Amino acid sequence: MVMETIDFRTLSPQDKYKYLSSSVTPRPIALVSTVDGARNVNLSPFSFFNVFSANPPILVFSPLRSIRTNETKHTLDNVHEVREAVVNLVSHDMVEQTSLSSGSYERDVDEFAKSGFTAQASELVTPPRVKEAPVSFECEVKEVVALGNEGGSGNLVICEVKMMHVQKRILKDGLPDPFLLDTVARLGGDWYCRASGDSLFEVEKPIGKSGLGVDSMPESVRNSDVLSGNDLGKLGGIERFPSKLDQKDFLKEYVYAVEEIMNLAEAGKRLRKLHTWAKELIAERKIQEAWSILLWADTLGE
Template identity: 35%
Template sequence: MISIDPASVSTRDNYKLLIGSIAPRPIAMVTTMNRDGVLNAAPFSFFNIVTANPPMVSIAVQRKPDGTRKDTAANAVAGGEFVVHVADEGYGEQMNRTAASIPSEESEVELAGLTPVASSKIRVPGIAEAKVRMECVLERVVELGGDEAGAPSCDLLIGRVVCFHVDETIYEAGRIDAAALRPLSRLAGDDYARLGERFTMERPL
C-alpha cells in the first residue's frame, strides 16, 4: 500500500488521485443565464444528492486559475437559479461540446446544437434533449479550498429542486428506470462509462 501526503504533492496530482479513485461519477449538465439573457451550459462530475427533504443537489464548480468564478457559479449566484440535467447517452456528444471554453457572451447551448425549453418555476431554460432535468433555486453557495492566502478554489452550489421533469419512457410508478435512462458517468482523463452490470445486495437489518 502506497501512502501519499496530499500536502507533499501538487494540486494536479491530488486531482488525478481523486478523479481516478472516485469513479464512476454522475454527470450534471447545468444551465444558467447571465444578466444579458445568454444561456450558459456546462457539465460537472463533482455532483451528487444532498437530501430528499426538501430535495437538494450539490454541484462543486472549480474556480478559474486566476481565482474568479466560472460562468456557471457566477450566473447561479447572481440569478439564484439553475437547471440540473442528468447526462445520458442520447445527448452525450452534445453535452461534451458544452465543456468548450468560450466567452461568456456566447452560448454553449447554441454551440452544441441543443434545444432550449422553458422551465415551469424558474426563469432559466432547460435542455429538451435530457431525459431528466431539475429546476433548482440556489439554497446556498459555500466557498471552499484555496491557497494559504485564503482565496477559495471552489464554489459549492447547493440547489433546492423546485420541479422535476422526467421523460415518460423512463418513469413508472414513481421510479426511474436506470436502464432506459442510459446515464453517462465520468472516469479519469477523457474516459466515460455507461451503466454496466447490476446486482442486488440486501441491506442488513
C-alpha cells in the same frame, strides 16, 4: 496487498485533481443551465455532483476555480447573480454534445447553440432546461459555499429542487428505470462509463433487518480461500442460520453430489469442493442452501 501511499500535503493542485478525479469514480454528470443578471444563458457540465437530501430535496454541484488561472466558471458567477439553475442529467446519446458544451467559451457565447442542444422554457425558474435530457430538475439556489480562493478550489452550489421533468419513455412502474435512463458518468482523464447492460446489477438492501454479519460466521467460512468478500457479505445478510432440519433436508436432496465430494481422498480438496459448491449457490442467490453446505463442511473438521 501492496498499497501506494500518497501524501497530499506534498502535491501540486494539478496532481491533487488527477488523483481525486481518477479515484472517486464513477461520478454522475450535472449539465447545468443558468442565467446572468442580463438573462444571458450558460450551459456547462459538472461531475463534482450528487443528491444530498430528500427532504428538503437538495442537489449539490461544485464548479472549481481554474487550477491554471484561478478564474471562476461562468456558471458560478451566474448563480451569484440569479439564484436559479436547471440540473439536467446526461444520457449516453448526449455525451459528445455535453463534452462540447464544456469548452472555454466567452461569456456571451450560447453553449446551447454551440452544443446543438435545444433550450426549452422552464416552468418555475428563468434558466431553460435541455429538451434532450431524460431528467431535468428546476432548482432554487439556496446557498453557495466557497471551499477556498485558490486554483482548484470548489464551490458548493446547494440547489433545492422545485420541479422535476422526466421523459415518459424512461419510466417503469412510475419511476425512472436504470436501463432506460442510460446515464453516463465521469472517470479520470478522458474516460467515461455507461450505466447500462451488464454493468447494472442488484444488491439487496438490509432494510428493517439486522444480518448476522461476518463476525458470526465459523472461522472456516471467514477465512475461506474460495469465498470472496462479496460472498461473505451476502452470507452475512441472513438473520438466522438454517436449522439442523433444513440442513439435513438439503443434504438429503443432493445426496449423490455430497457422496461424490466425500469420496475425494484429500481432506483439503473436499473442503474446497464444498466451498466452491456454496459459492455457486450464492451466485444463484440460494443463501440458505449455501449455508447448509458451509455449516456441514465446518463440522467435518478439515
